[in-house]
Amino acid sequence: MRRTTLDLWQSFASKPAGKWAFSRLLCVKAPYFGSIRPRFEELRPQYCEVRMRKRRAVLNHIGTVHAVAMCNMAELAGGTMTEVTIPSTHRWIPKGMTVKYLKMAKTDLVAIATPQSQIDWSAPGEFKVNVVVRDQQAEPVFEALITMWVAPRKSHSGPA
Template identity: 60%
Template sequence: MAGTNNRVLKLWQSMAGKPRGKWLFTRMICLRAPYFGSIRPKFEALEPGHAQVSMRKRRAVHNHIGTVHAIAMCNMAELAGGVLTDVTVPPSHRWIPKGMTVEYLAKAETDLLATASAGDVPNADGGEDYPVQVDVTDTHGKTVFRAVITMWVTPKQKRA
């Protein structure tokens, strides 16, 4: 696992316990990948193999029936799964989302929490799939959405 050699994880560890540190960490991630800012997420937990991201239910993420839009939940899942992968794979490797399968299990009528989890990192000497599961729950603990994001993990190319 990447452990403390990962600069994103080091940043999280240095900021998470400080006032507004989780919010600021999340803003920094959203500066790097601006589209994620559209849902106004907030990281709640982050370590190799585990990440949690929250999102408030607000008008900007509503669908036509006033619940959280399916694509907003996909966005939340990809953010949680992507940053989890970043702090989990060794610094000698890179990753990119390859695919996502989703299940919409119930109406998302409250604020949400995405919990991403993954197993052992693949060897990935020639490239390998790395599945990350993301469960999104409402404030009552009910799972409203589930995704499995397939990350493609490969060794970084050596620079000449």
């Protein structure tokens, strides 16, 4: 039986260094996300919380967290939340992302992804995800609306 992302989270999260290990494992599956060194804090259907430390590798020329690092963080949180929310009979892919930079990001950050609304899983369609990135003072510094395309997985009903 194939383990789902949510199964992995549930088996890792409560163990010592489990959240760190889960975060690293996801970055092995999708290597680009490793550039921000994310740490998953909470994951369940319709909710994902990811942290990112302010460190030199994610800074821009003025010493604040780079806009693309926040986009990366938003896509990771939104995609992972989508993965654990949609039915296992479906697949998803990002279709578009609209972002707003609200203020300079001068501290470590946390991204929280939640669905904007529900969709009818019986037909392919758009699943909209809200992501808010906050600084250490809980002030929003960045917002994203990510449109995911969700469709049933293709069946493999050919000769074995």
